[in-house]
Amino acid sequence: MKAISHDLRKLAERLVQYGRKQGADEIEVTLYDGREFDVEVRLGQIENLVEADSRYCAFRLFKDKKVASASSSDLSLSTLQALVRQALKRASPTHADEFAGLPAPARFKVTEDSLKLYDPEVAAMKPQEKIKMALTAERVALQDRRITNSFGASFVTNELRTILVNSSGFSGEYLQTYCSLSLGLQAGQGDRLVEDYWFSSKRHLRELAPPEEVARIAVERTVRQLNPRKVKTQNVPVIFEPTMTSWLLAFLFSCVSGTAVYQQTTFLAGRLGEKIGNDLITVVDDGLLPGRLGSRPFDSEGVPTQRTVVMERGILKNYLCNTYASRKLNLPATGNGNGRGVVPNNFYLEPGTVSAEEIIRSTRKGFLLTRVIGHGLNPVTGDISRGAGGLWIEDGQPLFPVSEVTIAGNLGQILQNIELVGNDIQFESPVCGPTIRVAEMTVAGK
Amino acid sequence: MVRRKISAKAELPDFQLKPADLKRILSLALARGGDFADIFLEYRTSLSILMEEDIIKESSESVTMGLGLRVIHRDRTGYAYTNDLSEEKLRSVALTASAIASSRTRQLRPIRFRLQRPDGDVARARLVATTRPLQEKIKLVERAYQSALRHDPVIKKVQVAYGESMQYVRIMNSEGLCVEDKRPMVKLVAMALAEKNGRRESGFCGGGGRVGLEYFDRQLRPETIGQEAAAEACLLLEAVDPPAGEMPVVLSPGHSGVLIHEAVGHLLEADFIRKKTSVLWNKLGKNVGSQQLNIYDDPTLPGFRGSYNFDDEGSRPQKTLLVEKGVVRGFLQDMLSSRLMKKDKTGHGRRQDFSCWPLPRMANTYIDRGEYDPEEIIRSVKKGFYVSRLSGGQVEDSGQFTFSVTLGYLIEDGRLGRPVRQATLIGTNLDILQKVEMVGSDLEFGWQTGTCSKEGQDVPVADGCPTMKISGMTVGGLR
Numbered sequence: 001m002k003a004i005s006h007d008l009r010k011l012a013e014r015l016v017q018y019g020r021k022q023g024a025d026e027i028e029v030t031l032y033d034g035r036e037f038d039v040e041v042r043l044g045q046i047e048n049l050v051e052a053d054s055r056y057c058a059f060r061l062f063k064d065k066k067v068a069s070a071s072s073s074d075l076s077l078s079t080l081q082a083l084v085r086q087a088l089k090r091a092s093p094t095h096a097d098e099f100a101g102l103p104a105p106a107r108f109k110v111t112e113d114s115l116k117l118y119d120p121e122v123a124a125m126k127p128q129e130k131i132k133m134a135l136t137a138e139r140v141a142l143q144d145r146r147i148t149n150s151f152g153a154s155f156v157t158n159e160l161r162t163i164l165v166n167s168s169g170f171s172g173e174y175l176q177t178y179c180s181l182s183l184g185l186q187a188g189q190g191d192r193l194v195e196d197y198w199f200s201s202k203r204h205l206r207e208l209a210p211p212e213e214v215a216r217i218a219v220e221r222t223v224r225q226l227n228p229r230k231v232k233t234q235n236v237p238v239i240f241e242p243t244m245t246s247w248l249l250a251f252l253f254s255c256v257s258g259t260a261v262y263q264q265t266t267f268l269a270g271r272l273g274e275k276i277g278n279d280l281i282t283v284v285d286d287g288l289l290p291g292r293l294g295s296r297p298f299d300s301e302g303v304p305t306q307r308t309v310v311m312e313r314g315i316l317k318n319y320l321c322n323t324y325a326s327r328k329l330n331l332p333a334t335g336n337g338n339g340r341g342v343v344p345n346n347f348y349l350e351p352g353t354v355s356a357e358e359i360i361r362s363t364r365k366g367f368l369l370t371r372v373i374g375h376g377l378n379p380v381t382g383d384i385s386r387g388a389g390g391l392w393i394e395d396g397q398p399l400f401p402v403s404e405v406t407i408a409g410n411l412g413q414i415l416q417n418i419e420l421v422g423n424d425i426q427f428e429s430p431v432c433g434p435t436i437r438v439a440e441m442t443v444a445g446k
Numbered sequence: 447m448v449r450r451k452i453s454a455k456a457e458l459p460d461f462q463l464k465p466a467d468l469k470r471i472l473s474l475a476l477a478r479g480g481d482f483a484d485i486f487l488e489y490r491t492s493l494s495i496l497m498e499e500d501i502i503k504e505s506s507e508s509v510t511m512g513l514g515l516r517v518i519h520r521d522r523t524g525y526a527y528t529n530d531l532s533e534e535k536l537r538s539v540a541l542t543a544s545a546i547a548s549s550r551t552r553q554l555r556p557i558r559f560r561l562q563r564p565d566g567d568v569a570r571a572r573l574v575a576t577t578r579p580l581q582e583k584i585k586l587v588e589r590a591y592q593s594a595l596r597h598d599p600v601i602k603k604v605q606v607a608y609g610e611s612m613q614y615v616r617i618m619n620s621e622g623l624c625v626e627d628k629r630p631m632v633k634l635v636a637m638a639l640a641e642k643n644g645r646r647e648s649g650f651c652g653g654g655g656r657v658g659l660e661y662f663d664r665q666l667r668p669e670t671i672g673q674e675a676a677a678e679a680c681l682l683l684e685a686v687d688p689p690a691g692e693m694p695v696v697l698s699p700g701h702s703g704v705l706i707h708e709a710v711g712h713l714l715e716a717d718f719i720r721k722k723t724s725v726l727w728n729k730l731g732k733n734v735g736s737q738q739l740n741i742y743d744d745p746t747l748p749g750f751r752g753s754y755n756f757d758d759e760g761s762r763p764q765k766t767l768l769v770e771k772g773v774v775r776g777f778l779q780d781m782l783s784s785r786l787m788k789k790d791k792t793g794h795g796r797r798q799d800f801s802c803w804p805l806p807r808m809a810n811t812y813i814d815r816g817e818y819d820p821e822e823i824i825r826s827v828k829k830g831f832y833v834s835r836l837s838g839g840q841v842e843d844s845g846q847f848t849f850s851v852t853l854g855y856l857i858e859d860g861r862l863g864r865p866v867r868q869a870t871l872i873g874t875n876l877d878i879l880q881k882v883e884m885v886g887s888d889l890e891f892g893w894q895t896g897t898c899s900k901e902g903q904d905v906p907v908a909d910g911c912p913t914m915k916i917s918g919m920t921v922g923g924l925r
Contacts, residue, residue: 072510381867406871
């Protein structure tokens with residue numbers, strides 16, 4: 001892999017030089033070199049198996065404060081050079097933007113090693129071992145007679161090298177791995193079917209949940225939904241399982257993204273320093289957590305990643321900015337750059353002290369949200385309206401499964417109304433949080 | 447040196463790959479005993495332009511080039527892809543994809559290819575976007591932008607995005623099929639943000655399809671796109687919170703096609719049928735909904751976003767009857783499912799790009815016109831909810847589906863009342879399809895901006911429907 005990395009870095013450097021020679025004021029070149037393995041098994045047989053390496057080049061250049069970018073999966077030098085020339089031509093009829101440009105050069109020492117982004121065990125894993133992981137997970141699940149069909153199990157591994165070179169003197173690269181095991185199941189008879197899935201995803205093989213555990217949880221999540229009821233429309237406390245807290249946080253991320261803030265497309269624009277949530281809410285974006293899925297040494301512009309407190313005890317402290325948004329808003333860049341936009345690194349809600357069980361036990365009447373369907377999230381207003389499924393809770397106990405209802409509320413109000421924060425954060429995705437209870441949301445049904 | 451000068455008249459760049467080279471690769475792919483192999487070779491260029499804050503901020507171009515190779519052995523698929531088209535790399539791709547088959551080596555019949563080209567063309571592009579100067583496209587963007595901004599003083603921000611692409615494909619398989627095609631696409635969308643008394647709302651509009659730039663002169667002017675987006679944002683400023691609970695629902699023509707995409711289309715995709723995960727797997731020939739429901743998927747509608755001359759396996763697509771008078775009549779088939787189910791192909795095998803294997807997918811899905819006058823449908827509702835604009839939906843195999851309404855109206859005494867913002871509607875298809883009480887005579891198609899996601903693959907689609915009434919559906923509101 002070393003020799004390849006050397007060649008690709010040389011290619012990136014050549015392209016930067018070429019862009020400058022052709023008249024670009026600044027240019028930034030990124031090269032990705034990835035290897036993918038994906039096996040899907042269903043009912044004990046391999047259904048699909050994909051193996052591939054692929055490369056990809058993306059660049060952005062600036063000329064007289066005008067921007068043009070391009071990307072290509074054809075890495076021949078002639079194609080890439082032609083794209084550079086065309087980009088310079090395209091930049092000319094666009095308008096100058098005083099905020100456009102590369103970030104100021106930064107010095108830092110974080111590497112893939114200190115972040116533990118790469119696991120040689122993932123890279124060395126044999127196809128047969130990967131297939132076995134998927135087969136085992138599904139086999140264990142299908143032993144449960146309540147499971148009537150399988151969507152299949154899949155095991156995925158990825159290795160990805162990212163190389164970034166720019167005309168301000170930045171030159172960096174990192175190598176990362178990813179592995180994931182997932183399983184989808186169906187239960188029920190006739191036309192009354194229910195489905196759910198479970199997964200584990202990590203950078204390191206040793207941290208991945210064993211197939212038996214993924215199977216057990218997938219089975220449990222599926223069968224607990226059998227024979228659901230629809231409840232009457234009412235306002236009740238809603239408990240979010242960690243996977244549900246994840247989407248709520250992803251929505252919060254889209255509302256604190258510096259890009260949305262300068263575009264005024266978020267209800268949280270202009271509210272820095274305000275208390276937008278209660279004391280229980282501390283939200284952090286951290287690109288430097290060793291071994292976590294959202295960690296990386298630098299962002300897409302070469303800005304070092306960092307730990308940024310987004311909300312501290314309910315107070316909105318920081319927006320997450322790439323270089324452009326930071327200049328527009330006159331705020332620091334936070335290492336969240338991703339091409340034109342921003343992405344979360346590890347964006348999480350700080351866990352509290354209560355367990356998920358205690359949260360359920362202390363709920364007299366409420367809705368435990370375990371699944372959502374549909375995309376009704378509006379960052380401009382903070383409005384949320386999604387299809388939902390879960391368990392009805394009374395006197396601290398799950399009473400019966402609920403389906404075909406919706407939950408609705410507003411993120412601004414939810415941040416004020418989170419009354420319990422659990423201790424069960426898992427970091428199975430870059431955006432995550434523990435179990436939480438929201439004092440009141442509208443559950444619409446009959 | 448390979449020349450890759452792309453113009454409207456150009457055919458698929460030859461990549462220095464001769465048919466004989468590809469033939470050898472296909473033979474190699476079957477050397478371990480696979481039943482079938484195919485190659486999907488793609489070269490695609492795309493361009494996007496973005497305007498916000500009164501300036502053309504950025505343009506971006508991309509080149510997608512690569513080859514995907516699939517080997518099928520019974521119901522197993524081996525897939526490998528690469529963007530390195532050297533002979534050595536292609537040989538290794540063939541070996542990788544063939545690893546799912548492990549019978550002994552067979553003597554292969556030599557493959558004889560017959561090149562097919564489209565008879566007509568579903569694309570309606572006279573001024574093919576990729577051949578037109580950048581200035582022309584910037585003009586379109588500016589026109590949409592200015593008309594949104596000037597629509598009303600409450601409009602504070604506007605974003606307009608233009609996108610175009612030209613995809614060249616060559617598809618070859620071990621049965622001798624060889625297909626070449628080029629597929630143009632354009633899209634112009636506007637987002638407007640209105641602000642009044644500290645309240646903010648956004649509106650959206652767009653259009654395009656497999657058309658040329660003349661579309662924006664004749665069919666949908668950039669000014670209309672800008673004004674519609676702005677008008678929606680302004681309306682939403684006056685909108686009330688949505689009602690909550692079960693009530694009669696009237697769906698507007700065009701946009702509400704999302705409902706049929708989710709509630710029927712996905713669940714008739716043949717992979718879910720043959721795996722028996724779809725709640726409709728055993729419903730062929732059975733009644734699943736109102737007598738008034740006639741549903742089709744037609745990939746051959748001229749200029750439509752979901753249309754194509756050949757699907758991504760090289761099959762010719764057909765207008766496919768899915769539901770007739772409430773009875774399931776057909777499925778959306780790709781090659782693998784049609785083989786395993788011993789049914790005819792319908793030409794619905796589609797893929798996002800060369801890195802993905804084909805899946806049965808929708809193209810342009812619609813409910814055919816019914817008999818009712820749309821006015822009469824609204825008049826028939828005493829108290830209910832009118833769905834005007836939708837942003838998308840989702841379905842699970844059990845038949846439970848949702849769609850997100852960005853703009854609705856209350857219906858009071860047979861008339862549209864106040865506008866209503868953001869609500870999700872939820873139902874189960876076998877239940878909701880029976881509750882379709884009236885189907886209008888006003889079939890329309892939604893904006894040509896839709897994208898459908900399945901198993902991580904995005905493909906362009908369109909959908910349509912006439913005004914429809916559902917006797918009762920859960921509206922996920924706040925009151």
